[in-house]
Amino acid sequence: MTISIELGAKANGQRGVVDLEELLATRLLVQGNSGSGKSHLLRRLLEQSAPWVQQCVIDPEGDFVTLADQFGHVVVDAASCERDLATIADRVRRHRVSVVFNLEGLEVDRQMRAAALFLNGLFEAERDFWYPMLVVVDEAQLFAPAAASDADEEARRQSLAAMTNLMCRGRKRGLAGVIATQRLAKLAKNVAAEASNFLMGRTFLDIDMARAADLLGMERRQAETFRNLDRGHFVSLGPAIGRKPETVRIGPVQTEGRGGSPKLTPLPETHGDDAAGLIFRRGPEETQARAPAPAASVTDVLAQLAQARPEPAVPARIDLFADADRDAAIAGIMTEMMAEPDAGFQPISLLYQDFLVRCRIARVPGEPIDLPRFRKEFAIAKADLGEVGFASADWDQATLVAASLPEDVRGVFLLIAKAALSKAPCPSDGEIAKAYGTRSTGRARRLLTYMEERGFIACASDLRGNRIVMLPDVGWQTAPGPVDMAPVN
Ligand SMILES: Nc1ncnc2c1ncn2[C@@H]1O[C@H](COP(=O)(O)OP(=O)(O)O)[C@@H](O)[C@H]1O
Numbered sequence: 001m002t003i004s005i006e007l008g009a010k011a012n013g014q015r016g017v018v019d020l021e022e023l024l025a026t027r028l029l030v031q032g033n034s035g036s037g038k039s040h041l042l043r044r045l046l047e048q049s050a051p052w053v054q055q056c057v058i059d060p061e062g063d064f065v066t067l068a069d070q071f072g073h074v075v076v077d078a079a080s081c082e083r084d085l086a087t088i089a090d091r092v093r094r095h096r097v098s099v100v101f102n103l104e105g106l107e108v109d110r111q112m113r114a115a116a117l118f119l120n121g122l123f124e125a126e127r128d129f130w131y132p133m134l135v136v137v138d139e140a141q142l143f144a145p146a147a148a149s150d151a152d153e154e155a156r157r158q159s160l161a162a163m164t165n166l167m168c169r170g171r172k173r174g175l176a177g178v179i180a181t182q183r184l185a186k187l188a189k190n191v192a193a194e195a196s197n198f199l200m201g202r203t204f205l206d207i208d209m210a211r212a213a214d215l216l217g218m219e220r221r222q223a224e225t226f227r228n229l230d231r232g233h234f235v236s237l238g239p240a241i242g243r244k245p246e247t248v249r250i251g252p253v254q255t256e257g258r259g260g261s262p263k264l265t266p267l268p269e270t271h272g273d274d275a276a277g278l279i280f281r282r283g284p285e286e287t288q289a290r291a292p293a294p295a296a297s298v299t300d301v302l303a304q305l306a307q308a309r310p311e312p313a314v315p316a317r318i319d320l321f322a323d324a325d326r327d328a329a330i331a332g333i334m335t336e337m338m339a340e341p342d343a344g345f346q347p348i349s350l351l352y353q354d355f356l357v358r359c360r361i362a363r364v365p366g367e368p369i370d371l372p373r374f375r376k377e378f379a380i381a382k383a384d385l386g387e388v389g390f391a392s393a394d395w396d397q398a399t400l401v402a403a404s405l406p407e408d409v410r411g412v413f414l415l416i417a418k419a420a421l422s423k424a425p426c427p428s429d430g431e432i433a434k435a436y437g438t439r440s441t442g443r444a445r446r447l448l449t450y451m452e453e454r455g456f457i458a459c460a461s462d463l464r465g466n467r468i469v470m471l472p473d474v475g476w477q478t479a480p481g482p483v484d485m486a487p488v489n
């Protein structure tokens with residue numbers, strides 16, 4: 001049975017097709033500079049072949065997770081199941097489930113390690129499960145780099161070995177590598193050399209063009225044509241595609257990538273003389289909408305320190321009793337709001353509106369606090385200081401550090417600080433998600449990774465896999481706490 005997958009159209013109007021069975025035996029290499037249309041091409045190939053063959057996408061940027069909705073791929077989030085990758089990969093083969101292996105949010109070394117574990121898991125499946133499978137690797141130079149880099153040497157070795165296995169020894173085990181790279185010169189030679197089919201897109205650098213010409217058996221002069229290719233056009237050659245080099249324009253796709261390049265959109269109608277006013281004055285929408293949240297600088301923190309309690313002078317009209325009452329009333333309203341089961345998940349702008357309404361009902365005197373201040377106070381309320389017994393000076397220190405962090409991570413930072421101060425276990429993914437205002441534990445974990453990459457926290461796990469989080473700025477750490485990973489059965 002011959003299954004032909006239509007990639008797009010050739011210059012002469014004929015269909016540009018790939019023979020799927022032949023592709024399984026002879027593998028494919030795609031090259032093109034960033035923006036040349038490689039990911040689009042891979043998506044087209046995946047969508048067209050989805051009904052016929054099991055697929056695994058190694059996806060460094062989470063571009064392909066959208067295949068799940070329409071084609072039923074299961075998304076394996078590398079960040080959330082690092083320990084079980086080999087087992088999951090084995091089950092993928094056993095049950096013949098198509099998957100997107102999403103490596104988004106991991107730093108390079110961990111991406112390499114995770115990809116190595118997963119690919120090895122696919123490779124080492126028992127002989128009974130060696131069904132054919134397309135293994136598509138986007139940005140393959142990340143996993144099979146030509147030269148040593150800053151990355152951890154051991155991680156690089158593992159991932160290169162796994163990619164070499166995939167491309168050199170995978171065929172017998174049913175694994176057909178389809179790899180895409182921005183630059184051939186950055187991809188390990190032995191990995192590139194095992195593909196017999198090529199799709200070469202727009203390429204600017206001479207060294208990449210020369211290598212592409214070598215692989216395609218073209219004269220180097222001819223390879224100059226790669227420079228002039230349009231986005232979405234690829235020169236194709238190979239036993240599964242065609243016996244002479246021909247340019248194919250890749251056809252449309254059904255699902256959307258999350259990456260892509262910026263699109264120009266028409267500018268709004270001119271604002272006449274008021275353009276300056278628009279950017280220098282506060283607009284009516286700014287009390288409601290989310291204000292931009294620049295990371296606080298050291299100067300900001302110092303300024304906040306200088307202003308720290310007591311609050312800046314109160315307008316003379318309001319007497320001091322009213323002021324104390326006001327603070328208590330505001331604190332009371334926040335506590336009330338926190339008691340609502342959904343409070344943690346509402347967008348801050350909605351919460352702020354709710355807060356303003358409650359202030360009016362409770363006749364809180366004076367000007368209402370503004371959105372940035374509300375956001376800050378609410379984050380602290382969310383961290384739920386409650387009745388825990390630790391020195392308030394310590395808590396003050398924590399809030400001070402929190403104030404120096406980007407606004408959206410403050411709540412989570414304080415939640416962790418609170419656990420650390422009370423020697424309590426590290427909050428679970430669910431608790432962190434709640435403090436972050438989401439129900440997604442995946443987002444919670446990505447937030448932790450983000451915070452760790454920026455040095456706000458450091459995460460570790462104990463022998464049981466419980467998480468410990470350290471706060472380097474204050475030198476505290478939580479007790480080990482379960483992360484609440486979905487159990488893998
Ligand atoms: N054949 C095509 N038809 C229509 N749009 C395309 C085509 N190829 C690429 N694009 C668009 O061009 C942009 C860049 O393509 P992408 O596949 O992300 O490039 P790369 O992965 O090579 O960096 C994307 O917005 C994509 O949708």
Ligand SMILES: [Mg+2]
Pocket residue numbers: 038039040138259
């Ligand atoms: Mg891409």
